Amino acid sequence: MRLILASPFVPHSGATHGGAIYLFALASALARHCELQLVSFATKSERGAELQLPAGLAGVTLVPRAERFEAPPLRRVAGTLTNAARWVGTGLPLLVLKFRSRAMRAALSAAVRDSRPDAVLLEMALMAQYAAGVGDTATILTDHEAATPTPARLLPFGLGRARDRAAWERYVRASYAVPTAIQALNQDDAAALSARLGRPVSVRRPIVPIPARVAQPSRAGERLLFLGDWSHHPNPEAAEFLVRRVFPLVRARVPGARLVLAGPRATPALEALGTAPGVEFAGFVPALDELMGSVRALVAPLLSGDGSRIKVLTALAHGVPVVANARALRGVDAGPPAVRRGEDPGSLAEACVELLRDAGAAAAAGAAARAWAESKLSADSVALEQIAVVRRITAAR
Numbered sequence: 487m488r489l490i491l492a493s494p495f496v497p498h499s500g501a502t503h504g505g506a507i508y509l510f511a512l513a514s515a516l517a518r519h520c521e522l523q524l525v526s527f528a529t530k531s532e533r534g535a536e537l538q539l540p541a542g543l544a545g546v547t548l549v550p551r552a553e554r555f556e557a558p559p560l561r562r563v564a565g566t567l568t569n570a571a572r573w574v575g576t577g578l579p580l581l582v583l584k585f586r587s588r589a590m591r592a593a594l595s596a597a598v599r600d601s602r603p604d605a606v607l608l609e610m611a612l613m614a615q616y617a618a619g620v621g622d623t624a625t626i627l628t629d630h631e632a633a634t635p636t637p638a639r640l641l642p643f644g645l646g647r648a649r650d651r652a653a654w655e656r657y658v659r660a661s662y663a664v665p666t667a668i669q670a671l672n673q674d675d676a677a678a679l680s681a682r683l684g685r686p687v688s689v690r691r692p693i694v695p696i697p698a699r700v701a702q703p704s705r706a707g708e709r710l711l712f713l714g715d716w717s718h719h720p721n722p723e724a725a726e727f728l729v730r731r732v733f734p735l736v737r738a739r740v741p742g743a744r745l746v747l748a749g750p751r752a753t754p755a756l757e758a759l760g761t762a763p764g765v766e767f768a769g770f771v772p773a774l775d776e777l778m779g780s781v782r783a784l785v786a787p788l789l790s791g792d793g794s795r796i797k798v799l800t801a802l803a804h805g806v807p808v809v810a811n812a813r814a815l816r817g818v819d820a821g822p823p824a825v826r827r828g829e830d831p832g833s834l835a836e837a838c839v840e841l842l843r844d845a846g847a848a849a850a851a852g853a854a855a856r857a858w859a860e861s862k863l864s865a866d867s868v869a870l871e872q873i874a875v876v877r878r879i880t881a882a883r
Contacts, residue, residue, distance in 0.1 A: 504796025
């Protein structure tokens with residue numbers, strides 16, 4: 487079988503955000519079971535780096551995409567004005583416009599023409615706009631966030647958000663009608679999307695690489711972790727809630743407790759959270775094994791966003807217990823002791839205190855987390871399920 491994986495970012499082993507980590511694990515497994523070609527946007531820094539791409543790919547096409555922070559100041563201003571004009575003129579969401587590219591259309595068209603794949607796998611809402619450009623080849627769109635990305639803010643004070651939200655709704659209804667099939671990452675998202683679109687939506691389970699090194703949370707001391715890419719709005723929102731509302735309750739009962747905030751692309755306001763008592767702002771930490779091995783638990787009180795949280799799966803795969811609310815645990819059926827649930831500051835703090843005070847409980851929770859991950863996050867099983875879906879679709883057509 488031949489497949490093309492089309493992604494808005496490069497899946498590679500050193501990726502700093504959950505979507506790319508997930509797609510790296512998936513592409514690595516798919517390449518073991520079929521002929522897989524990658525067509526992906528890539529920023530200037532990614533094109534200039536020695537990226538460790540999934541092994542066994544039949545071909546790789548990287549389409550240049552400019553990141554705002556990589557451009558000189560004057561070019562940033564010009565780019566903002568251009569995007570604003572296109573946003574007003576086209577009626578498309580701002581984020582979709584940033585990924586709207588003739589070069590990507592041409593690259594996908596050429597890849598389909600040259601390799602004649604059985605299907606094109608379009609990853610994330612942004613890539614739905616390319617479903618119409620691959621002729622009669624089957625297309626499977628996998629939505630990672632239930633078609634609810636955070637609307638862009640073009641102007642200060644939230645101005646433009648309502649317009650962008652309406653643009654997203656129009657975009658979803660128009661572009662999601664084109665793919666042959668649609669998938670989500672968990673059953674909750676699939677049901678919501680199906681009701682919204684009036685068409686079936688299946689589930690492709692999320693996966694992450696299972697590291698060889700297993701964390702020992704009982705030896706980590708009284709340290710908690712929040713991890714995320716700070717450019718993704720739900721992460722700074724959750725971090726501020728954790729620092730302001732939850733962690734002070736933890737410190738009141740465990741005075742020596744520490745909270746580590748880690749992730750790339752932080753703003754000065756986010757870095758300032760590191761000045762709160764007991765809080766440490768670590769920024770981007772490339773050695774994820776060491777980071778996971780230094781904490782008692784991952785805490786994820788997410789207040790917005792849908793989809794499955796790769797940070798939660800990554801912690802479980804490392805053998806680190808998770809304290810989180812229902813939104814952060816969508817698609818995760820692990821229970822105690824691997825996962826402790828809480829919906830308010832008091833219950834979240836209580837769960838953290840239990841793990842911080844009892845090293846034995848942390849050890850048992852870590853072992854349960856790792857066991858759940860090994861049984862549920864098999865990349866090869868998800869890859870084979872995806873291939874079976876393609877076979878059913880092509881047979882039906």
